[in-house]
Amino acid sequence: MSGPTTYSLTVNGRAVEVQADDDAPLLHVLRHDLGLAGPRFGCGVGLCGACFVLLDGSPAPSCDTPMWSVIGKTVVTVEGLADGDSLHPVQQAFLDEQAAQCGFCVSGVLVSAAALLAAEPRPTEEQVAGSLDRNLCRCGVQRRMVAAVLRAATGAGPDGHSPGDES
Amino acid sequence: MTLPPHLAANPRLSRWLHVTADGTVTLRTGKVELGQGILTALALIAADELDVDPASVRVVAASTALGPDEGPTAGSMSVADSGSAVRHAAAAVRALFLDAAAVRLGSDELTVRDGVISRTDGAGTTTYGELASHVDLDVDADPAATPKPAAERRLTGSDLLRLDLPDKVAGRPRYLSDLELPGQLWGRVVRPPSPAATLRDADVAGAQALPGVVAVVRDGSFLGVVADDEHAADRAADQLRRDATWSEHETLPDEDELSGYLRAGPSTTFTIDEAGGPGEAPERTVTATYSRPFLAHASIAPSCGLARWDGDDLQVWSHSQNVFGLRAAIAQALGIDAARVQVEHVESAGAYGHNGADDAAFDAVLLARAAPGRPVQVRWSRSDELTWSPFGSAQVVDLTAGLDAGGRIVSWDCDIWSQGHTARPGYAGAPGLLAAAHLSGGAPLPAPVDPPPERGAGSARGAVPTYDLPVRRIRGHRLEQVALRTSSLRSLGAFTNVFAIESFVDELAAAADADPLDFRLAHLSDERGRAVLSTAAERAGWSGRERGGDVGTGVAVARYKKGGWCAVVAEVEAVSEVRLRRLVLAVEVGAVVHADGVRNQVEGGAVQAASWTLKERVRFDRTRVTSVDWETYPILRFSEVPQVDVVLLDRPDLPSVGAGEVAQGPTAAAIGNALAAAVGVRVRDLPLTPDRVLAAMDA
Numbered sequence: 001m002s003g004p005t006t007y008s009l010t011v012n013g014r015a016v017e018v019q020a021d022d023d024a025p026l027l028h029v030l031r032h033d034l035g036l037a038g039p040r041f042g043c044g045v046g047l048c049g050a051c052f053v054l055l056d057g058s059p060a061p062s063c064d065t066p067m068w069s070v071i072g073k074t075v076v077t078v079e080g081l082a083d084g085d086s087l088h089p090v091q092q093a094f095l096d097e098q099a100a101q102c103g104f105c106v107s108g109v110l111v112s113a114a115a116l117l118a119a120e121p122r123p124t125e126e127q128v129a130g131s132l133d134r135n136l137c138r139c140g141v142q143r144r145m146v147a148a149v150l151r152a153a154t155g156a157g158p159d160g161h162s163p164g165d166e167s
Numbered sequence: 168m169t170l171p172p173h174l175a176a177n178p179r180l181s182r183w184l185h186v187t188a189d190g191t192v193t194l195r196t197g198k199v200e201l202g203q204g205i206l207t208a209l210a211l212i213a214a215d216e217l218d219v220d221p222a223s224v225r226v227v228a229a230s231t232a233l234g235p236d237e238g239p240t241a242g243s244m245s246v247a248d249s250g251s252a253v254r255h256a257a258a259a260v261r262a263l264f265l266d267a268a269a270v271r272l273g274s275d276e277l278t279v280r281d282g283v284i285s286r287t288d289g290a291g292t293t294t295y296g297e298l299a300s301h302v303d304l305d306v307d308a309d310p311a312a313t314p315k316p317a318a319e320r321r322l323t324g325s326d327l328l329r330l331d332l333p334d335k336v337a338g339r340p341r342y343l344s345d346l347e348l349p350g351q352l353w354g355r356v357v358r359p360p361s362p363a364a365t366l367r368d369a370d371v372a373g374a375q376a377l378p379g380v381v382a383v384v385r386d387g388s389f390l391g392v393v394a395d396d397e398h399a400a401d402r403a404a405d406q407l408r409r410d411a412t413w414s415e416h417e418t419l420p421d422e423d424e425l426s427g428y429l430r431a432g433p434s435t436t437f438t439i440d441e442a443g444g445p446g447e448a449p450e451r452t453v454t455a456t457y458s459r460p461f462l463a464h465a466s467i468a469p470s471c472g473l474a475r476w477d478g479d480d481l482q483v484w485s486h487s488q489n490v491f492g493l494r495a496a497i498a499q500a501l502g503i504d505a506a507r508v509q510v511e512h513v514e515s516a517g518a519y520g521h522n523g524a525d526d527a528a529f530d531a532v533l534l535a536r537a538a539p540g541r542p543v544q545v546r547w548s549r550s551d552e553l554t555w556s557p558f559g560s561a562q563v564v565d566l567t568a569g570l571d572a573g574g575r576i577v578s579w580d581c582d583i584w585s586q587g588h589t590a591r592p593g594y595a596g597a598p599g600l601l602a603a604a605h606l607s608g609g610a611p612l613p614a615p616v617d618p619p620p621e622r623g624a625g626s627a628r629g630a631v632p633t634y635d636l637p638v639r640r641i642r643g644h645r646l647e648q649v650a651l652r653t654s655s656l657r658s659l660g661a662f663t664n665v666f667a668i669e670s671f672v673d674e675l676a677a678a679a680d681a682d683p684l685d686f687r688l689a690h691l692s693d694e695r696g697r698a699v700l701s702t703a704a705e706r707a708g709w710s711g712r713e714r715g716g717d718v719g720t721g722v723a724v725a726r727y728k729k730g731g732w733c734a735v736v737a738e739v740e741a742v743s744e745v746r747l748r749r750l751v752l753a754v755e756v757g758a759v760v761h762a763d764g765v766r767n768q769v770e771g772g773a774v775q776a777a778s779w780t781l782k783e784r785v786r787f788d789r790t791r792v793t794s795v796d797w798e799t800y801p802i803l804r805f806s807e808v809p810q811v812d813v814v815l816l817d818r819p820d821l822p823s824v825g826a827g828e829v830a831q832g833p834t835a836a837a838i839g840n841a842l843a844a845a846v847g848v849r850v851r852d853l854p855l856t857p858d859r860v861l862a863a864m865d866a
């Protein structure tokens with residue numbers, strides 16, 4: 001294997017340079033080199049969604065994304081969904097609906113939901129559930145989470161925010 | 168008045184509560200957050216009793232060094248046990264502060280609101296914060312301190328927002344795997360490839376030579392690596408796995424013949440309940456057998472542990488359900504004095520019983536020995552989590568009942584076949600830590616046991632029907648030697664027992680030509696049971712089993728241990744797949760402390776039970792466990808989750824009991840009954856997969 005390489009990418013709107021092995025997973029670099037604990041390790045092989053980030057706008061498993069494949073790309077983690085101190089509407093909706101138990105899956109679910117709302121500001125219930133199907137939740141909070149995403153979507157209208165704007 | 172048991176065991180008030188000059192109240196409990204909001208409920212109780220703003224209460228993690236010892240956080244007893252202790256401790260603290268306020272304000276006619284203590288005549292006020300330095304909490308709780316009567320509680324029953332969720336939706340570090348201490352290293356264990364495998368040989372040089380590797384540990388069949396970052400640890404573990412050879416043995420039963428395995432023995436047979444004589448001869452007899460397979464905890468986070476040796480002293484951070492139990496087990500396994508071991512709780516993903524948390528902590532302890540003075544974090548892989556965390560036991564239930572000419576149950580006979588349902592640290596006199604059995608000279612883990620009846624039993628949990636059955640005979644048979652390690656998984660034996668009982672009651676109703684709801688009500692005189700059953704039926708618009716087309720409706724009811732009641736109505740559509748469309752639950756768990764928390768737990772429990780019922784099964788061949796990832800161990804996904812309605816019946820006059828497990832059994836049975844109504848044949852072996860439905864239709 002080769003030694004560490006310097007990578008340039010954009011993370012949560014900031015240009016960053018990090019040293020990493022080519023085969024190091026993006027998740028590792030986010031958590032350890034960039035201090036972003038939001039993406040969580042759940043399976044390491046792209047099957048649970050706990051580590052999801054937006055990669056050029058689409059949800060992707062950072063656990064299964066090697067550094068060599070993200071050169072020059074834009075990464076948004078759950079920490080990057082909020083606009084400074086003001087939460088993304090879907091994060092706020094998760095608080096309003098109390099849509100979590102242990103919360104370990106929540107980062108990844110929020111990332112998937114934000115991507116959906118960016119593409120489809122008024123999704124149906126089936127669309128929400130379908131777009132979260134790659135995210136697993138063992139605590140059984142799926143109904144509340146779907147309700148929260150729908151709340152974020154409808155809440156977006158009156159005050160003019162489109163929930164997807166930030167991402 | 169006497170002290171609640173947990174307070175009597177830890178009477179020193181300063182172990183529970185601390186007040187600082189800024190008015191912050193620190194609450195320490197022996198209970199740990201398992202993801203269900205228990206700490207929020209306890210904070211609410213303390214705030215209510217003290218009359219302070221809940222926002223001023225800070226709940227800190229359980230710790231063997233500082234907090235009370237309340238045993239494990241398990242069996243849905245947190246609010247019942249810890250809640251009453253916290254309530255009484257807070258009442259005692261409040262009384263001490265009122266005494267101090269009376270001196271300061273020159274009157275003992277006082278009221279308290281939001282942490283402000285005022286003379287009732289308005290002639291002076293003070294606060295908890297101002298008095299903090301004058302009140303000594305290093306005293307034992309006064310048994311005479313009386314908590315408020317239920318009617319005066321202001322916060323209880325309210326929908327306080329969970330204290331931990333803002334961090335969680337913002338993605339802030341919160342979990343054990345996020346904790347990074349100065350000088351921290353990362354460890355990985357290379358587990359044997361199968362439950363009975365032993366290490367034949369390992370060439371450690373390859374892993375040792377990799378960049379970033381600090382140590383390779385080999386002791387008996389225990390293999391591990393320590394590295395200075397997580398990626399290097401993963402790489403070294405992969406290398407070591409390639410360089411190790413194992414002796415493997417065919418020790419596992421046939422996964423399609425679990426019933427034969429569980430019945431084969433040797434078993435311990437015990438009577439669970441017996442009443443009535445032979446009685447009248449039944450008009451007809453019905454017999455059926457039900458089963459579930461082994462189930463995995465399948466927590467969304469793999470188990471994690473962190474440990475540091477400082478000379479002879481050991482500091483451990485764990486998401487264990489019982490930090491005191493873990494401390495004792497580690498000390499026993501290492502042959503050291505427990506006083507030298509300190510364990511602190513740090514949250515991880517949801518735990519639904521005894522998972523790999525304690526084992527991962529001990530892994531960290533063993534690997535940290537190779538790097539004295541440095542904290543070492545061990546995180547399991549997903550496949551280790553699914554194959555090495557203890558499973559919930561497979562179980563088989565044989566039922567036979569007699570019906571009289573009028574369609575009443577006149578006799579009930581039940582035999583339960585199972586492995587034990589607990590192997591928590593310290594069970595059967597052993598440390599019960601996985602790696603301890605792999606170390607050279609390590610004793611094998613004893614067969615799992617069952618908690619005693621007074622703690623809710625194990626395979627026998629939920630085995631005694633809640634119906635009026637004058638003649639009954641219920642026996643358990645627990646295997647004395649097991650092929651797979653099992654321990655507590657949410658509701659233990661109650662899930663299978665209630666699935667069996669409530670499926671069987673439906674079959675009896677059919678034999679008696681009665682509506683399943685009417686048949687249950689005719690045999691259930693307990694008012695609380697009738698209340699949940701009628702409420703669920705009403706909310707679901709119960710009108711018999713058939714809905715027409717391919718849709719069926721099923722009902723089930725049960726009491727969980729000696730605690731809460733839950734009735735479920737399920738609606739299932741069976742076309743090419745089994746589609747669970749809706750669950751309606753009516754739940755009564757005594758006085759409701761944190762209503763939204765109870766609803767969330769009941770709903771989560773029902774969804775998890777639906778997942779067990781429809782999809783889950785630990786897979787294995789004769790040597791290895793083969794369900795190693797989310798493809799081979801599928802759980803319910805978003806688009807498969809049904810609509811769930813929860814109706815809460817509040818009984819402020821009754822003590823609060825747990826809600827986390829009430830839904831497990833009745834949900835399974837209601838789904839099974841709905842499926843039977845939809846397809847016209849009954850599947851008695853879980854999970855209720857399309858294959859099983861087709862097989863039942865062909866039979």
Ligand code: FES
Binds near residue numbers: 040041047049063
């Ligand atoms: S941890 Fe990346 S998908 Fe599971």
Ligand code: FES
Binds near residue numbers: 106137138141
């Ligand atoms: S909230 Fe625990 S896994 Fe989703």
